Amino acid sequence: xxxxxxxxxxxxFTLTASxxxxxxxxxxxxxxxxxxxxxxKQECEKIGGFLAEPRTPxxxxxxxxxxxxxxxxxxxxxxxxxxxxxxxxxxxxxxYSNFAVHQPNSWDxxxxxxxxxxxxxxxxxxxxxxxxAICQFASGCHGDPHMRTFDxxxxxxxxxxxxxxxxxxxxxxxxxxxxxxxxxxxxxxxxVRTRIVAFNITVGDEYSIIxxxxxxxxxxxxxxxxxxxxxxxxxxxxxxLNFTSKNTTFTLEWTLRKHALSVTYDGSFYHGxxxxxxxxxxxxxxxxFQKPDGSVAKDADEFGESWKVNGTKCY
Ligand SMILES: *[C@@H]1O[C@H](CO)[C@@H](O)[C@H](O)[C@H]1NC(C)=O
Ligand SMILES: *[C@@H]1O[C@H](CO)[C@@H](O)[C@H](O)[C@H]1NC(C)=O
Ligand SMILES: *[C@@H]1O[C@H](CO)[C@@H](O)[C@H](O)[C@H]1NC(C)=O
Ligand SMILES: *[C@@H]1O[C@H](CO)[C@@H](O)[C@H](O)[C@H]1NC(C)=O
Numbered sequence: 001x002x003x004x005x006x007x008x009x010x011x012x013f014t015l016t017a018s019x020x021x022x023x024x025x026x027x028x029x030x031x032x033x034x035x036x037x038x039x040x041k042q043e044c045e046k047i048g049g050f051l052a053e054p055r056t057p058x059x060x061x062x063x064x065x066x067x068x069x070x071x072x073x074x075x076x077x078x079x080x081x082x083x084x085x086x087x088x089x090x091x092x093x094x095x096y097s098n099f100a101v102h103q104p105n106s107w108d109x110x111x112x113x114x115x116x117x118x119x120x121x122x123x124x125x126x127x128x129x130x131x132x133a134i135c136q137f138a139s140g141c142h143g144d145p146h147m148r149t150f151d152x153x154x155x156x157x158x159x160x161x162x163x164x165x166x167x168x169x170x171x172x173x174x175x176x177x178x179x180x181x182x183x184x185x186x187x188x189x190x191x192v193r194t195r196i197v198a199f200n201i202t203v204g205d206e207y208s209i210i211x212x213x214x215x216x217x218x219x220x221x222x223x224x225x226x227x228x229x230x231x232x233x234x235x236x237x238x239x240x241l242n243f244t245s246k247n248t249t250f251t252l253e254w255t256l257r258k259h260a261l262s263v264t265y266d267g268s269f270y271h272g273x274x275x276x277x278x279x280x281x282x283x284x285x286x287x288x289f290q291k292p293d294g295s296v297a298k299d300a301d302e303f304g305e306s307w308k309v310n311g312t313k314c315y
Contacts, residue, residue: 024139024264024281026059027152028052030066031133037113040073040133041088048142048260049135051075052116053087055096063134064120071123072134076114079127082106085114098122138262139278140252141165141196145181149279149288150265157277157304158194161314164307165199166263169275174245175203177252177276178309179261195259201252203229203243210239213256246270277307 031043037051044051052074054060063074075088083106085094100117104124113127116134125131139150148154150166159181167176180198187193198211202220208230209216215232230243239254248267254260263278272282279288289296289303297303308314 022268023266024150025062025152025283026052027137027139027148027154028063028066029135029137030072031135032070033132034130035073035133036130037073037077037127040131041075043133044075044135047135048146049137050089052134052136053089054098055094057096057098060096060098060120063116064118066134067116067118069118070132071118072116072132074114074116074122074134075136076122077112077127078104078106078124079112082109082112099124138253138264140260140262141179141277142258142260142262143195145195147277149277149285150263150274150281151279151283151285151288153279153285153288155300155303157300158192159304159308160192160194162200162309162312163304164276164309165261166274166276166278168245168270168273169280170273175201175243175250177201177263179277196261197259199252199254199261201230201241201243203245206230208232208241210241210254213237213239215239277304 033043035043041051052063053076054063054074076085076094077088078085080086080091085097086092087094098121100121100123103122104111106124111124111126113125115123115125115131117123137148139148141147145157146154147157160183162178162180165177165179168174178200179196181194182197184193184195198209201208205220206229207218207220213234215234217230230241233240237256240251242249242251246269248265248269250263250265253262270281272280274281275290280290287296291297291303291306297306
């Protein structure tokens with residue numbers, strides 16, 4: 001009987017693990033206050049996020065769990081095209097909705113912004129009503145550098161050097177992404193504030209170095225050939241890049257103007273097998289501060305410094 005229980009427990013663990021860790025999960029935070037929808041959007045942007053965009057029933061449930069007693073704005077609107085709801089960030093048509101019964105009712109085109117009810121259903125409301133906001137965050141580095149691991153742990157780290165953002169931590173490591181942090185103009189000797197200015201994506205024998213908006217690709221053996229594993233796309237001062245290893249695709253989005261780098265993955269092979277400033281991607285946030293030797297750092301500074309790339313020039 002005990003054996004059976006153990007086996008069952010093991011099976012249910014694998015099932016949940018593979019279901020919840022296919023994609024890097026979005027993380028949400030509530031910002032309390034009395035904001036119009038437009039102000040709510042700005043509040044989220046101020047802290048390096050954006051108004052939440054639930055795209056699956058599971059994401060909607062995760063968001064709903066945050067609003068026990070109040071209702072909040074989310075990042076969906078039909079301001080641009082009456083009755084066609086789109087995501088506020090890129091105006092693309094929504095791919096999932098969860099409207100309450102008899103909603104959206106538009107009210108003669110007066111109600112263009114989406115409110116999340118405490119039961120997780122949606123309502124269209126005048127954008128000038130006053131509510132709190134649910135902000136969403138991508139994993140990566142946005143601003144200060146305000147870091148967020150794949151598992152959603154947020155921390156501040158002000159390094160001034162090259163650091164390992166994330167890498168394949170299996171025995172035969174296939175990729176490593178390093179980033180260069182530099183002090184911002186508004187840094188003072190007492191308070192250094194840094195940001196990402198460049199990064200280096202090395203996958204197998206291929207690399208791509210992004211410095212500002214310059215993209216330099218090549219092979220580590222010195223041969224000058226087009227990159228084939230790393231796909232890069234430059235548009236409107238943004239660089240989007242992806243590569244696939246095992247069954248997992250990693251996507252990096254770099255917005256130079258904000259010095260923001262988001263990283264997402266889709267695929268389950270690297271569950272718990274990554275390491276670096278973005279943690280191990282095992283779905284658990286509290287164990288994310290692992291140093292290269294596998295021990296756990298006591299704070300963000302010790303953790304960050306442990307991932308300094310050896311032999312690089314620092315400031
Ligand atoms: C890029 O990263 C790879 C692997 O981490 C390293 O071998 C290479 O020297 C780096 N290139 C530069 C220009 O920093
Ligand atoms: C990788 O990027 C290219 C170019 O932007 C795109 O066509 C392709 O669909 C992307 N691959 C994946 C798996 O997302
Ligand atoms: C991806 O790889 C993992 C680990 O090898 C495996 O458990 C999973 O089923 C694979 N997923 C797909 C879609 O192939
Ligand atoms: C850099 O070298 C030190 C000393 O050899 C080592 O303890 C540390 O783990 C190395 N850092 C990384 C990121 O490999």
